[in-house]
Amino acid sequence: MHFPLLLPESETELNLRVKKAREAMQAHGLEAMLLVSSANMLYFAGGIFNGYIWLSLTDGPIFFIVPPLKTESQLCRSIRKPEQIPSMLAADGMKIPARVGLEFEDLFYSEIRRLSGLFPDAEPGDASAVMRDCRAVKTPCELEIMREDGRRQAAVYSHIPRCYKEGMTDLEFQIEIEHVLRREGCLGFPRVAGRRMEINLGSVLAGDNADEPSPYDFSMGGTGADPSLPVGASGNIMRPGTAVMVDMNGGFNGYQTDMTRVWSIGTLPQIAYDAHRCSCDILRDLEKFATPGTEIGELYRRACRLAEDAGMKEYFMGHNHQVKFIGHGVGIQLNEIPVVMERNRGPLAENMTIALEPKFVLPGIGAVGVENTYIVTPGGLENITPLDEEIHEL
C-alpha cells in the first residue's frame, strides 16, 4: 500500500478539501486540527492508515504515519507515537496555535485526554463539528463517487425480488439480499457516526415488526434477531397482506448512499398503497422545493403537512414510536449532517447530499414509503438512487 491513496487527480482534490476544511475552521474559530478518526482520515487521505493528520490555517496537511506504511510524499512524516508530533512540527517551523481542534465526537474520552496532553499550552476545541460542516457539502469528485454508489445500490435493489421464496422469514430474506449486496461489491461495513447506530448490513422490516421500537437512532425499529442487537428483522415468517420494507446498505467505495423500497406479500389493504403514494408525493414535492438556501426545517414541516393532509399523520415516521426527522446527510458516514428535522433552521447548501425517507408504519400491515439519496442542486434535488418506487408483489 502506498500513500497518499487518492486518485491521480489527488493534488487538486486534496487542495479543494483542505480549502473547505479551512473555511469551516475559520467559521468555528479553530486555527489547527489534529485528526485521527476513520471518517476524517478517509476524507483527506483517501484511505485508512495508522496515524494522524495535522492541518492548520497556514500549514499542512501533514500526514504522521506509523510504519510499516510507506511515506513517500513530502506531506508525510514517519512517527511511532503521537507524542512526537509537537517537536516534529516545531522542527518544520510550524507553529502550534492557541486553539487546537480534536475530534470530541469521534474519539473516546481517553484518546482526547492523551492527545490534548500533546498541546499543554493550547486550548482544545472541537474538530468534529468543523469536519461535519466541511464534509456536509461534497466536492464534484465526491459527488461522482456517490453517484456510482447510488447506481450500484439501485442495481442490487433491482435483483431483490429474486431473493424471495414463499414462507421465508424476514431474516432469511435479508440474508439473501446481503449475499447479493456483497457479491456486487458492497464492502459490508456501514460506517456510522456516534455509538447509537449498531447494525449489520441493514434492515428488512416485515409486517408489525416495523411497529416495534428500537433503542437506536435509526428512523425505523424492529426487534432484531437477538436482544444484543435489537433492530430490524425479527425472524418471523412474512405473511400475506403485509408490507416488507428493505433499507439495506449502499457502501461500495468508502462512501454510502441510502435507499429504501417496499414490496408486498400478496395484496395489501388500500391504506398501504395510499400511504405509500403519500410518501412518493412528499418526495416529488421536496425534490422541487429543496434548493440551495431552503431552510432545512421547512422540508420537515412541509412533509408533515402533506402527511396530515392525506389523513396519515398518526402513521408518519412511526406509529407506536414516532421519530422527529425525515432525512439526514449521507456520505462517508451513513448519518451525516444536516438532520432534516423541524428545529434545523440552517439552509441547504449546493452539493449537500441528503437521504429523504418519509415513511409510514401501519398497524397490522407494516412499513411503507420510499427513501432516496439526493444531491442539492440549484434546480432542486438530483435523485442518485433512481429505481421504480411502486409496491410490487414478491
Place this chain on the structure above:
Amino acid sequence: MHFPLLLPESETELNLRVKKAREAMQAHGLEAMLLVSSANMLYFAGGIFNGYIWLSLTDGPIFFIVPPLKTESQLCRSIRKPEQIPSMLAADGMKIPARVGLEFEDLFYSEIRRLSGLFPDAEPGDASAVMRDCRAVKTPCELEIMREDGRRQAAVYSHIPRCYKEGMTDLEFQIEIEHVLRREGCLGFPRVAGRRMEINLGSVLAGDNADEPSPYDFSMGGTGADPSLPVGASGNIMRPGTAVMVDMNGGFNGYQTDMTRVWSIGTLPQIAYDAHRCSCDILRDLEKFATPGTEIGELYRRACRLAEDAGMKEYFMGHNHQVKFIGHGVGIQLNEIPVVMERNRGPLAENMTIALEPKFVLPGIGAVGVENTYIVTPGGLENITPLDEEIHEL
C-alpha cells in the same frame, strides 16, 4: 420488548454480576458508576436499551430507561434525559459518592463531558477499566453461552469446504462463508472495543495477501477490498500452492468466540505444514501449561520459544509486520482483556476466556496456524471451539 431481558435465572445471575463489578470497583477505588456503553449494558441488562445504569457499592443497579421501553421492574426508572438522574437518585435516598466512574474508553469525549456535568461535586473515574476487569472473568452462565457460540461457530467451519469453487477469489470465498454464517444464526455484528478494529464479518487471507500490513489492531493484515477498509481479503484469485486462512466471526447470541482454521489450494510446500504443526504444538503446550495463576506474559514467551526452537521465529505472528501478542480475551467484545503479550505480568484467573492464535506468515505461501477460544480451568485450558485442526485441501 420487556425489561429486564435476562433469562428466568436473571436475579441470581444479575446479583452475581453486580457482586463481581463491586469487587472490581473496590479494586479501582470507585464508589459508583454510571454506564451506558453497549457492552456493559448487555452485561447487566441482557440486552441493549436506550438509557443508563447506575451502580454504587451500596445501591443499585438502577436502570434509567428512556421510553417507549416498558419499565416494569422495581430496578427501573423512566427518564427522558440523563440530567434527571441525580435528583432521581436523591429522591430514592441514594448518595452520590466522591468518585463516580464513567466509561472513559467506551464513550466519546463529548458524551463524558455531558455525563460528568451531572455530578459536579464528584471526581470522575474510569469505569471502562473496572468493567473490563469485571467482564474478563466469566460467570458459569456466560460460559454456557460462550460454549454454545463455540459449538455453532465450529459447526459453520465444518461447512467451509463446501463454500469453495475452483478459480474463486479470496473475497468470493469469504462472501460464501459469510452467507453460511448468517444462515446459521450469526448476528452479523462483531462487537469490538476501541476504534481500531473496523471489519465486516471477519477475514479470509489467501497467499501473499497475508503478508500485507493493515492499520488495524488485528493479529493478521491483508489489503482488503478497498482503501476505506484495508484489512482481509483482497479480491485476488486463490492460486494453487497457497494457504487460505479463515478467521470469521463467531457471534450468535451477544457473545462471541474466535476461531481460525487453514485450508490449502492444492499442496503446500513442506514448510507450511511444519509451521502449522508448530502452531498446533504451541496450543497443545499452552493448553496444559495455562492454569489459574499462570503469568500471562509467560504464555507469550513460551510460544515464542517454541516457534524459535522450530526455526520459525521470522514468520511468527507475521513476517513483513510482526505483532507482539498471541491471544486476547473474548466475550461480549471480540477483543477483551487479557492481552496475551510479553509485558502482561498479570495472572490468568479461573473462568477467563481467551483466544490463542499462534500464527505464521510464510512469503509466497500465506498464513498458517490455528486459533481456538478457551476457558481457563484448574486443569488447564478447555477448548470451546474444537474442530479438526489439520490443513485440508479445498
